[in-house]
Amino acid sequence: MTWLDGLAWLAAILAITGSAMRTIIPLRCIGIATNAVSLTYAVFMRAYPSITVNLILLPLNTVRLYQMIRLIRQVKQASKSDLSMEWLKPFMTRRRVKAGEILFAKGDSATCMFYTLSGRYRLKELNIELVQGQVVGEMGFMSPDNRRTQTLECLDDGEVLNISYDEVRQLYFQNPEFGFYFLRLTSERMFKNMEMMEAEIARLKNESAETPFLRQAVSA
Template identity: 35%
Template sequence: MPTLSLFDTAMTALTTALATPMGIVALCSAGVAGMLVIVSSFVKTMIPLRCLAIGGNLGFLIYGALHPSLILVLLHGALLPINIFRAAQMVRLTRRVRVAAATSDFSGVWLRPYMRRRRLRKDAILFRKGDEAKRLYFLAEGQIEFVEIGQTMEAGRLFGEIAFFAPDKRRTLTARCATPCTVLQMDESTFKTLYFQNPAFGFEVVTLVAGRLIADRQRLEDRLAATTPAT
């Protein structure tokens, strides 16, 4: 019977592998790697998934080297550095956002690697009051004027994020380039990708936005207190 022949072949290969310490190590490595792959199918967030993938790559690399398989060595040798890089990238981003939230750093510098550059001429309108907020922005160079309130923002600041997270997602001010500007922008799909890959990122960003709102409210209260005559 073909089934019995296949079973006998598999048992012979297994017995041969278990006959040497190197074969035992190879099989154990493959077994652990296989378990990690199975566990990874139940993981919903990116950092644990990448860590499990790294473990699986190492296990199959060891198996491919000790139980010679060039295809396994090449495949997992190529995947290992990619998974390490992506895991480190997400951990670094989470750490940067956490530090920014803890120190009340509202500049948004930590988002720059994930944003697209856009150059604008003087007097160009970035968005108008009432527009749908589809992006958040970082001003890399130049000055942005918020027309309705007559305030100008210098480079090195994150802006447009309040409407980006607001329920109606509508701009409350018009942003005009007071000088030639270089603006970095992130759209909603990119933000959602980062969020679903690493929910800790989204939580820390929400914390940061809440801190921004509280700081803005405090500045408004201080301004009203300074302009209100004492009784």
Template identity: 40%
Template sequence: MNLSSADLSTTLNRILDTAADNLRVAKILIQLGLDPDNITYDAIFNRLLEIVLANITLANMFALIGAIFFVATLLTQTMVPLRVANMIGCAFFAGFGALAGDVKTFLMYFLLLPINAYRLRQMLTLVKKARSATQGDTSMEWLKPFMTERKYRRGDILCKKDEAANEMFLTVTGNFLVTEIGVELPPGRLMGELGFLTPNNRRTATVKCIEDGHVLTITYEKLLEIYFQNPQFGYYFLVLTSQRLLDNIARLERIIAQNKIAQPSATADGAN
């Protein structure tokens, strides 16, 4: 036991001695190509200049530009500029790998290019479709790539009034009924978007399946993620949901007007 402790102590001492020797200022200066006995600012500057000039190659310039754009992705707050900067950075890093003969670097960054391009195209399409929604197209089918499918049978309850809400629905097949107001929702209609906007995220109505079908769902967390990635999408989404809210108000106004017309008629029939 004592022998093992002595061996361990000897090994640690050797490691520390070697580390201390390698980290001596004089040895580091020699490795940098400087004379420990003649250290001046001019000598340091000239040596650094020599190192820089010796490494000015096309491959290293590509790596430098790629690094600049990589840092830019860390400072970018929205998704579209981030993807663009990432694609440019990947292109330059791939160029560095090709020029330097580094196959691993070339393949990694080359394969990242189509991935970023696909995500960028997806986000631009999302913004474009959201913009068209403010021009009269109230369909939300362009959210499908971000949604998951769920099936319902007749009699199933999708959501109940006043319960906690955490997702939005898009009807694809079947028919669904908003029980409080007796309105049927055919395929292609949006449900549950108001719960996303209410302060306490509560359902404003009960929706029941009256004909077998399936819907697409997206969580409010995912909607928030898309919004923060591209605030422009958030603006158009608010415009779209505001339009739907105005449609609901107009529907209620028509119902109230019809009831007012029906009341005098009922009174007159009772008098007769």
């Protein structure tokens, strides 16, 4: 068996190994090795169709491997980054709001989320006041029927930035940093809501426990 035969067998083994790969990065690495070996064999054998195919596949697999490695790095970076909205502002639209204006009401169809630039705002049902630099309205994107779960009222004149859910979906699927940002944002909001509910439940329990003692004291 000549060394060219060895190259041919090596290319065949690499092709079979690549087909058995379950994850994309090892698959691309094996694909690059297969293309390199097959290209070398094809050049010596003057197999021009094979040369053409591997000249196309070799840079293509290399580019795809680079893109996947970069994507993984971005995901890792996004998972450790803070919840800053600065980079998202260019995708948002500025809007002025007046005191007393209802930006959205509970039960409304949810189509966008907001970022407060100035002024004061309140989520009426939870009686939570929002100031500048806060995201609000993202929970409607996560709800099954895309309905508002709260009412947002403007207390003082100000400005907000808004972005539609259609744009959010595009950013979510195209940009891993935004995807992780959005997941962390909604998770943080849900945990805060849970903490508030637990605190309210504890308060109600304390009040119910104190009520009999107060009745006894009054009757005495």
